[in-house]
Every structure is written in structure tokens, then in C-alpha cells.
Amino acid sequence: MAQSFGVVEDKLRETEFFLDQLGISSRFSFDARCHFSAFVSAARSVTLALQKAMGGISGFESWYQGAQDKLKTDPLAPFFAEIRNDSVHKGLNPLNQVTLDHLPEDLFHQMYQHKRSHVLVLPDVRAKNLTVLADAVQTSTLYFISLVNVIFECYDQFRCVVDPQWYFTRDNFSAMGKSFEDAVAELGFPPVWASCAPAGDDDRWRVLRSLQPSCQINDLFQKYLGREIAGPDDVNSRQPETDPGLENCV
Secondary structure, eight states: TTTTTHHHHHHHHHHHHHHHEEEEEEEOOHHHHHHHHHHHHHHHHHHHHHHHTTTTTTHHHHHHHHHHHHHSSHHHHHHHHHHHHHHHHHOOTTTTTTOOOGHHHHHHHHSSSSSOOEEEEEEEEEEETOOEEHHHHHHHHHHHHHHHHHHHHHHHHHHHOHHHHHSSSSSHHHTOOOOOOHHHHHTTTTTTGGGOOOOHHHHHHHHHHHSOOOTTTHHHEEEEEEOOOOTTTOOSSGGGGOGGGGGGGO
């Protein structure tokens, strides 16, 4: 089981924290610039932590290549990568840095529409060499959602590796050539304790899983994607025999 996947979960929550702080900060405050810079750095660290946590896991490299290809089709991904590089290597921060081309539009929003939201000048995906004025919080949220989706798909695909409850399933241990006694030992209990477990095979595994936490970031998946990772004992979970995630339960 990928014991370090908690680092990925923490990084995702860290990224959301700075996004939330950006949303409640005043436009021309120093805090806002700090929160945006921290958000960009934390967002970048999510995928770095993911690669580190899943290093050596069978099938991950090919899966992650596909995930990267999807991110490349997101027009915001290269933009935020550039922001992060400029921030780290040049000390630049584009938050609320309005160019002359967009100054009239920005002033109109502030004076007549009473908009005081943070803004970013983004490349116009419809016209080369042109830019658009965008709401920084909305744009950052869209980028964050794309990261949440990557983590969800990884979690879904490799649930038996990263989710403690899915890890401690009969099918997963059978695929690894291990027994219930091995699972008991992995939890740090004397193997003899296995004889104290319920007689039914399904019941004894269920008791073992009850000692494990469920997916720790289901609230983020639900909030930003409207989806969640169902546990193996969930009434609404899919049957193990047809669950595509079980192909990686080895």
C-alpha cells in the first residue's frame, strides 16, 4: 500500500486552503499576492507529490502519461506552469497586474459594476497574440478542479494501492498471494489473533477494514466533482468482480 499517499492528500488540501484565502482577501492587499503565489506553488506540488508517492507502482507510469496528456489539453495548465516558473525564478506575480489594453475594462468593472474581484490577464485561446481579462479566483478554481480530477482518477484506478479499506480486501490479498493471517500481521497484530476473527470469510475481512479510514479527501471530490470513492463495504459500491479498479489490486 502507498503509505505516502497522505502527502498527496495534504498537498491538495493545502492548495485549496490558499485558493480559499485568495477568495476572501481584498484586491489590493499584500495578503492576496501571497495567497496567489502560495496557491500556484502548492498546485504544482500536487502532481510532484503524486509522482513520488506512486513511484514504483505497477501501471502508474503509463497511466500518468495519459493524465499529463489530458492536462496539456487544458489551456490553463501551461499558463499556471508559466506563472509558477516566473514566480520561483523571477519573483514575478501577475495577480491584478492589468495591462494598458485591459485597463478601461477593469476600471469599468470597478466603477460601474462594483466588481472588486482579483483579475488575471490570460492568453486568448481563440486568437493568437491576444489576451483577455479574467476573474483570478474563478480561473484558479477551474485549474484546481482539473488537479482534483487527476487525483480522483488516480485514486479510482489504484484504489487498492492508496485506499486502506480497498487494500484490506480478500481479493487484493489473494492477488498478492497473501492470506487473512498476513493482513492481520501487516496491521501489527500477532498472527494468532486471526483465529479470534468471525468465522465468515467476508465478515472477518469487514472487521479488519473497520479499523481503517475511508478515503480522506472524498469531501473534495464531492465538492468539486460531485463524485466520491465508495468503500468496499458501501451499499452502493460496485461489485468487486466488475470493478475496473481491482485490476490494479496487486
